[in-house]
Amino acid sequence: MLNRRQLFSAGASAALVSSTAWANTANMGLPEAAIMDTAATQSPVRPSSGPDYNPVVTLNGWTLPHRMNNGVKEFHLVAEPVEREMAEGMTAYLWGYNGQSPGPTIEAVEGDRVRIFVTNKLPEHTTIHWHGMILPSGMDGVGGLSQPHIPVGKTFVYEFDLIKSGTFMYHPHSDEMVQMAMGMMGFFVVHPKDPAFMRVDRDFVFLLNAFDIDPGTYVPRVMEMTDFNLWAWNSRLFPDIDPLVVSKNDRVRVRVGNLTMTNHPIHMHGYDFEVTCTDGGWVRPEARWPEVSIDIPVGAMRAYEFDAKYEGDWAIHCHKSHHTMNAMGHDVPTFIGVDKRQVTQKIRKIQPEYMPMGTAGMADMGEMEMELPDNTVPMMTGWGPHGPIEMGGMFSVVKVREGLAADNYSDPGWYENPPGTQAYEWTGSLPEPVKAGDATTKLTPKPNDHG
Helix, strand or coil: CCEEECCCCCCCCCCCCCHHHHHHHCCCCCCCEEECCCCCCCCCCCCCCCCCCCCCEECCCCECCCEEECCEEEEEEEEEEEEEEEECCEEEEEEEECCECCCCEEEEECCCEEEEEEEECCCCCECCEEECCCCCHHHCCCECCCECCECCCCEEEEEEECCCCEEEEEECCCCHHHHHHCCCCEEEEEECCCCCCCCCCEEEEEEEEEECCCCCCCCCCCCCCCCCCEEEECCECECCCCCEEEECCCEEEEEEEECCCCCEEEEECCCCEEEEEECCEECCHHHCCEECEEEECCCEEEEEEEECCCCEEEEEEECCHHHHCCCCCCCCCCCCCCCCHHHHHHHHHHCCCCCCCCECECHHHHHCCCCCCCCCCCCCEEEECCEEEEECECEEEEEEECCCCCCCCCCCCCCCCCCCCCCCCCCCCCCCCCCCCCCCCCCCCCCCCCC
């Protein structure tokens, strides 16, 4: 549920607001700054006024409420330090908006005029850039270039018309390296003014983000550029990323934004899909292309759509294998093929609980429940109906079930494969395996070749 609070009165006037806009809002004060105190996915918020649209579902997140003021949609974002539960047993001290990182999703409709109050409760100045949106230069949010930085304790206001629909992001353009590394980002979804245009039954959004947080610590190392150890969706790690719950035969859209420092090939099992939107706009039908993986570049968004024809539990994940692991150390030696029996005996004289690991791969780490340092999560974790899933980081499950109600996003549990549709152990005879005799390429002769 949303907890609401009034943070500042109208006396915290915005340095950017025009005299006309101030006249419209001064007597009413600021809109309430809603906050969220749970990391669970919240049910979509249906529109209560204006054109109809199908709202998005923010994975492990929520949509920011607004109020109407003389035909303008007013929102209130509070930039502030937050505590984010990244997974059970691990909390990060981040910066975000309205109690969480990422901040709440903003939803509006093409043609709306929006007024967004931004209150700065950080220890330093900030701004907000509306990534990918077409708007006046002075509302673009680049501190020092298009506006003054928002000082600590002050409130600025951004006001502009939404002239195009699509999927956009918001993030600071003020001490950007630090503030984005601390988790300051969010989604801004603009629905088409024609309710029938690009309409889908279920519409999911999530942001890709990355952190370098050593086990036992809470604050990201903001100077990290390449060797991140936590790869997250909406600042959550598998197995605590919520599933994408879908009713069979739904038309489904998945919108993914990337504000990390590397690209991410997002792969979904069980389906092929069409790429239908970028942060530059909708992809025309004749220009769409089929994929089972879509690479999300740095600072970009991609949306894809599919018809949920096939029931099951289908993995969705980044296909960079280190990005589906948690608390990944980068100086871990490789012990595959190493005989550690003698050294194990010696170590156990000092540390009886010592367990040699890694000599046959790392799967044993997914099966063992070892004691961990404070405030961290296992590198490989998660249990499914058939054993350890051995994943982490950027991984979740698309759960397609028949007969779900339109507003039902609750986890339906694990899928039970029908008889005859699950891989099983073979105990009969096997054909002789064929092996390559050498590494030389063999040319297949053409049918008309006779020596």
